[in-house]
Each structure stands twice: as C-alpha cells, then as structure tokens.
Amino acid sequence: MAYSRREFLEWSGVMGAAAFAAPLYVSAAEASRREPVKYEKGLEQPAFLLLPLGAVRPTGWLRRQLEVQAQGLSGHLDETWPDVGPESGWLGGKGESWERGPYFLDGLLPMAYLLEDRRLKEKSQRFIEWTLKSRRPDGLFGPTSKQEDWWPRMVMLKALTQYQEVSGDPRVVPLMEAYFAYQRKNMPGNPLSSWARSRWQDNVLSVYWLYNRNGEAKLLELAKMLHDQGYDWKAMYTNFSYTRKVTREDFDREKHSKEENHPSHGVNNAMALKAVPLWSLQSKSAEDRNFLVKQWETLDRYHGLANGMFSADEHFAGTNPSQGIELCAVVEAMFSLEQAMAISGQSALGDRLEKIAYNALPGTLSDDMWSHQYDQQPNQIECGFHSKPWSTNGTESNLFGLEPNFGCCTANFHQGWPKLASSLVMASQDKGLAVMVYAPCVVSTVVRGVPVEMEVATDYPFRGGVEMRVSSAAPLMFPLHMRVPSGESPVFMVNGEKISPVEHEGFVPIEREWRRGDVLTMKMEMKPRVVEGALGTVSVMRGPLVFSLPIREQWTKIRDRGLTADWQVFGESAWNYGLVQAAELTVRERPIGVVPFAKANPAVTLKASGVRLAHWHESDGTADAPPEDAGKNVGSSEVVELVPYASTKLRVTSFPSATEQKA
Numbered sequence: 001m002a003y004s005r006r007e008f009l010e011w012s013g014v015m016g017a018a019a020f021a022a023p024l025y026v027s028a029a030e031a032s033r034r035e036p037v038k039y040e041k042g043l044e045q046p047a048f049l050l051l052p053l054g055a056v057r058p059t060g061w062l063r064r065q066l067e068v069q070a071q072g073l074s075g076h077l078d079e080t081w082p083d084v085g086p087e088s089g090w091l092g093g094k095g096e097s098w099e100r101g102p103y104f105l106d107g108l109l110p111m112a113y114l115l116e117d118r119r120l121k122e123k124s125q126r127f128i129e130w131t132l133k134s135r136r137p138d139g140l141f142g143p144t145s146k147q148e149d150w151w152p153r154m155v156m157l158k159a160l161t162q163y164q165e166v167s168g169d170p171r172v173v174p175l176m177e178a179y180f181a182y183q184r185k186n187m188p189g190n191p192l193s194s195w196a197r198s199r200w201q202d203n204v205l206s207v208y209w210l211y212n213r214n215g216e217a218k219l220l221e222l223a224k225m226l227h228d229q230g231y232d233w234k235a236m237y238t239n240f241s242y243t244r245k246v247t248r249e250d251f252d253r254e255k256h257s258k259e260e261n262h263p264s265h266g267v268n269n270a271m272a273l274k275a276v277p278l279w280s281l282q283s284k285s286a287e288d289r290n291f292l293v294k295q296w297e298t299l300d301r302y303h304g305l306a307n308g309m310f311s312a313d314e315h316f317a318g319t320n321p322s323q324g325i326e327l328c329a330v331v332e333a334m335f336s337l338e339q340a341m342a343i344s345g346q347s348a349l350g351d352r353l354e355k356i357a358y359n360a361l362p363g364t365l366s367d368d369m370w371s372h373q374y375d376q377q378p379n380q381i382e383c384g385f386h387s388k389p390w391s392t393n394g395t396e397s398n399l400f401g402l403e404p405n406f407g408c409c410t411a412n413f414h415q416g417w418p419k420l421a422s423s424l425v426m427a428s429q430d431k432g433l434a435v436m437v438y439a440p441c442v443v444s445t446v447v448r449g450v451p452v453e454m455e456v457a458t459d460y461p462f463r464g465g466v467e468m469r470v471s472s473a474a475p476l477m478f479p480l481h482m483r484v485p486s487g488e489s490p491v492f493m494v495n496g497e498k499i500s501p502v503e504h505e506g507f508v509p510i511e512r513e514w515r516r517g518d519v520l521t522m523k524m525e526m527k528p529r530v531v532e533g534a535l536g537t538v539s540v541m542r543g544p545l546v547f548s549l550p551i552r553e554q555w556t557k558i559r560d561r562g563l564t565a566d567w568q569v570f571g572e573s574a575w576n577y578g579l580v581q582a583a584e585l586t587v588r589e590r591p592i593g594v595v596p597f598a599k600a601n602p603a604v605t606l607k608a609s610g611v612r613l614a615h616w617h618e619s620d621g622t623a624d625a626p627p628e629d630a631g632k633n634v635g636s637s638e639v640v641e642l643v644p645y646a647s648t649k650l651r652v653t654s655f656p657s658a659t660e661q662k663a
C-alpha cells in the first residue's frame with residue numbers, strides 16, 4: 001500500500017517536527033573531516049564507528065533543548081562561578097586547577113560547535129589556547145599545581161580530541177603524543193592512585209583515539225599500563241559484593257582507607273561502565289566486549305531505579321525509590337553507554353541510553369537549565385534541607401541550585417545533551433550508517449567515498465514516527481541499520497511503499513541504492529506498559545519515557561547565587577497513591593513546547609487508575625519505602641494523570657501495586 005507523504009506525516013505524528021531544511025552537500029574538505037576514523041590493526045574492530053564531532057547535528061526539539069541549555073547556566077557558568085571563571089588554573093589563573101575547568105570544557109565545546117554559536121566557541125577557545133600553550137618540553141601540560149595527579153588531564157584529553165575532530169587544529173596530536181610519552185616514562189614511578197586509578201579507562205579512550213590516527217604501537221603499551229595499574233572493574237562485577245546500601249557507618253566500622261571507598265562510588269561506577277568493553281578492543285575478548293549488559297543486570301538487581309539509573313548518593317544505596325543518584329553519574333553513564341554501544345553494538349545499550357537521557361537527565365535540571373540537583377530521587381516528594389536517607393551525601397543534595405552539596409555536577413553536567421546528539425548516528429562496519437538512538441538530527445558524512453546527508457525528522461520519544469531523508473551526491477548503494485527499541489515491531493516504508501526488512505540482533509538493516517530525496521519512514525506503536533520494579537513496586541513507561549504522578553510544586557528561593565539562585569521545592573498535593581495495575585492506560589498527545597520536557601505543557605500524558613494509600617507515610621520530606629501489598633493496598637480508585645518523569649520535579653514514579661475495592 002502506498003501513502004502520500006502528507007498522509008504518512010499525519011499518521012506517524014511527525015507533523016510539527018522541524019521541516020526539512022538541511023543544506024545539502026558540503027565542501028570536500030569539510031566532508032573529509034566528517035568521515036569516521038577507522039581502527040588500526042592492533043585493536044579489535046568495534047561494531048560501529050562514532051562519527052567525528054560536527055557530523056551529527058541536532059534539529060527539532062533536540063536543538064531547542066540545546067538552545068535552552070546554552071541560554072542557561074551552561075552558556076554563562078564562567079561569568080558567575082569562579083571555579084571556571086577567569087582565575088581558573090586552566091586559564092593560567094591561581095584558582096581551581098583540578099577537574100572543574102576540563103569538566104566544563106568537555107560539555108561547553110561540543111555544545112558551542114553543535115549550535116555553531118560564536119560566543120560559546122570563543123569561550124571554549126580560551127581554555128583550548130591556554131592548554132595547548134601550557135605544554136612543557138617534557139610533555140606535561142596543564143596547571144603545574146596538580147602535576148602529580150593524572151586525573152584532571154584525562155578529562156582535558158576528552159575535550160581536546162573533540163576539538164581536534166571539529167577544527168582539525170594541527171597542534172592537538174603533537175601535544176597528545178608528547179604527553180603520552182611523558183605518561184609512559186613517569187607512570188611506573190608515579191602510578192595511578194585515587195580517582196585516576198578508578199577512572200583509568202577515560203585515559204585509555206584518548207590513547208586509542210590517538211593510536212587510530214598515528215598507529216604508534218607504544219600507545220598500546222601505555223594503554224596496558226593504564227589498565228594494569230587501574231582498578232579491576234571486571235573482577236568487582238564478576239564477584240559483586242555491594243549487594244546493599246553502603247552507609248557512613250560501613251566506612252567507619254571497616255576502617256576503609258580512602259582508596260577503598262572508590263569501588264562503591266556512583267560516579268566512578270558510571271564512568272567505569274565503559275571500562276571492560278573499551279578494554280576488549282585490546283584484550284580481544286568477546287566476554288569483555290559484551291560485559292556491560294551483564295554489569296547493568298547486577299546494578300539493576302541491587303541498586304536499580306525506575307529512571308534507568310542505579311542509586312548512588314554518593315555510594316551505592318539499594319533499590320528504595322527514595323534513594324538518589326548524582327547528576328555527574330547520569331551524564332557519565334550516558335557517555336559510557338555511547339562509547340560501549342559503539343564497541344559492542346548491543347541494541348539494549350541504546351534502550352538504556354534513551355531511558356537515562358530522556359528521564360534522569362532532564363528530570364534533575366530545572367526547565368530553564370539554570371539550576372540542578374546533586375541527587376534526584378524517583379520518588380521525590382520534597383526538595384528541602386531535611387536530612388535525607390543518603391548513604392553519605394549532605395543535607396543540601398536534592399535542592400535545586402548552583403552547586404548543591406558539591407560543585408562537581410555544576411562543572412560536569414554540560415556534556416549530557418551535546419554528546420548524546422553527536423552519538424545518534426554512527427558508521428557501520430559494512431560501510432553503511434546506523435541510527436543508534438532516536439532524536440531529530442541531520443547527519444553529513446562520507447559513505448563509500450561519497451558525501452551523504454541524512455535528515456532524521458522525529459518527535460521521538462514523545463511520538464513513535466520517524467521520517468528520514470537520505471541524499472548522496474550520486475545514487476549510492478549502502479545499508480542503513482535502524483535500531484529497534486525493545487518491545488517495538490516498527491513498520492518501515494521507503495517512498496511510501498511498505499518494506500519488510502528482517503530484524504537481526506536488535507537492528508533492522510535496509511540495504512538499497514539510495515537516491516537523492518529518498519524518504520524512509522518508521523512507525524513505532526509506543527504502547528504504554530507497566531514495568532515491575534524492586535520492593536513490589538510498578539512504574540509506567542511508553543517508549544523510553546517513564547511516567548510519574550506530579551506533585552504540585554511550591555518553589556521557595558533560599559538565596560541568590562550570582563546569575564542564578566538556590567531553591568527548596570515543597571509539595572502541595574497528595575502523593576501517596578498506589579497504582580491499579582490491571583486498569584487501562586489512556587494516552588493523550590499534546591503539542592511539544594519550546595522547552596521539550598517543560599512542566600507547564602507535557603507533550604504526552606497518561607490517564608491511569610490510582611488508589612490513595614493512607615498507610616504510606618513520609619518522614620522529614622522523604623517518602624517511606626513503598627508498602628508491599630499483602631492485601632492491604634486496597635481502596636476506591638481515582639483517575640490520576642501521569643506525565644513524563646522529567647516534566648516533574650516533585651513526583652512519585654515507583655508505585656505500590658494496589659487493588660480497586662469492589663463495591
């Protein structure tokens with residue numbers, strides 16, 4: 001059956017998405033910079049190749065989200081927070097000289113280039129110029145006040161590699177060559193310790209990046225040294241002993257040294273999600289390559305939360321939905337998933353990435369992105385000064401503000417959206433392209449030697465339709481691999497004609513001769529579903545979106561903080577509902593607002609059936625553990641409206657299962 005373009009657009013819900021406006025074809029020099037870099041022979045080939053920064057650019061709602069970010073704290077942080085301001089050690093000043101400057105640049109730089117924003121490019125260039133000029137004859141670079149610590153340079157290297165991809169600046173590769181020679185020489189005498197020991201894989205990432213550009217075998221020796229000196233994450237997850245909440249008392253009682261605190265630390269674990277798959281490139285072990293799916297199973301079992309993350313506030317904290325997860329861990333888990341998904345090609349990692357990106361990331365930032373939390377909770381009924389049930393974090397951890405609890409997230413959260421945008425589409429090993437995560441974007445790269453442009457128009461995750469226009473300089477045969485989100489059986493059409501490609505390991509390959517103006521459409525059903533969680537709870541999802549019961553919010557300013565402010569948020573409506581699992585879920589789609597996840601106008605809502613549970617209490621602004629049924633969660637039902645998790649800052653997400661009282 002053939003559909004007109006307009007019929008398809010109406011049917012799939014793409015109407016209202018950004019109109020096709022891609023400028024087709026770029027210069028040959030520009031195209032070559034957008035070609036994926038192939039792996040050298042000393043490494044195992046990954047399943048997919050990430051495209052260089054700038055090859056995939058956000059459009060539609062995702063571009064608006066990045067614009068909101070640029071207009072918020074991310075675009076102004078250096079103007080209001082001294083740690084990344086003019087006195088930063090990474091600008092030659094006497095201020096903060098450790099991880100905060102590099103963290104900020106690691107998100108500011110891709111945001112600036114993806115938005116083609118001159119003001120932000122100038123800001124990021126100041127850090128780049130100082131860093132490139134800081135290189136010493138022995139190869140070390142960066143502020144000398146922390147020269148014995150390997151960690152902050154691991155972050156700066158990630159920013160420098162992105163900068164080289166997008167600019168082609170010839171100063172980057174020589175700096176990295178000199179620095180890695182310095183590491184080879186000095187690491188035996190000054191081995192990895194503390195944060196650097198736990199985060200060695202972030203250094204290996206940049207070592208491999210350089211190896212694939214210069215083929216220098218000594219770099220693989222350095223990578224092995226980093227691996228061997230680094231913490232053994234594979235061993236930890238093979239015999240996982242952190243099966244319950246870690247408490248302050250655990251540390252005191254067991255007299256842990258600081259070094260021994262690292263393995264249960266949330267951000268370390270989020271960064272380490274990529275450690276074993278990344279090392280598989282060198283170990284060439286299939287077990288290593290596919291390790292992350294197993295690693296997530298362990299995290300889900302003992303610390304899983306309904307927003308896709310594991311709990312860690314700031315150490316592993318169990319499955320109670322009133323436990324929290326730190327914003328740094330959210331963006332680092334996303335980055336790890338982007339890297340690991342390219343290596344292993346496992347479709348399930350795409351599901352996880354979408355779940356975290358479309359729920360946990362926007363759910364812990366204010367709509368205007370001027371304030372954020374340190375810890376967010378799936379069941380978050382108040383954000384106040386009360387002492388919370390955190391494992392070790394302080395009382396301010398779930399306030400919204402400039403730097404609640406500690407400033408690491410303030411410096412680090414900026415990478416979340418830009419790096420997601422850059423990873424939506426990758427190159428496949430059979431010389432084609434692959435859509436890994438669904439969001440609106442335009443891709444320009446080189447396939448089989450020919451410049452290709454591809455536009456992905458979609459309002460996913462709010463709608464189930466995707467429309468793609470593929471264009472090349474000449475008709476070109478290549479496969480396009482479409483990831484199939486878990487639970488979906490999409491319908492595909494090319495130029496209005498239905499096709500029936502066969503799914504293979506979570507991807508559908510569509511191989512044909514693509515001609516300019518060809519349109520591929522994909523339609524997913526996006527049926528709402530109830531998902532079982534820990535402690536007898538249930539949560540509701542539709543596609544990758546998790547839904548929550550919103551609690552009416554009263555925002556109370558605590559104090560001004562330069563260009564922004566710190567806030568408490570108090571609840572003003574009932575929250576203690578159980579969910580009638582058997583009841584129907586009714587979907588209502590609404591227009592997507594300028595701020596895609598805004599509280600004021602959620603783009604999709606669900607009507608569900610709830611039962612008020614008088615025996616589910618709170619203490620000091622925290623919901624008690626959800627009462628398990630045992631025949632008690634019974635009552636007369638009410639219609640409740642659920643909205644996307646991220647459209648709420650006070651919410652209940654993990655519901656006790658409840659039963660409607662028979663009249």
Ligand SMILES: [Zn+2]
Nearest residue numbers: 326328408409
């Ligand atoms: Zn943090």
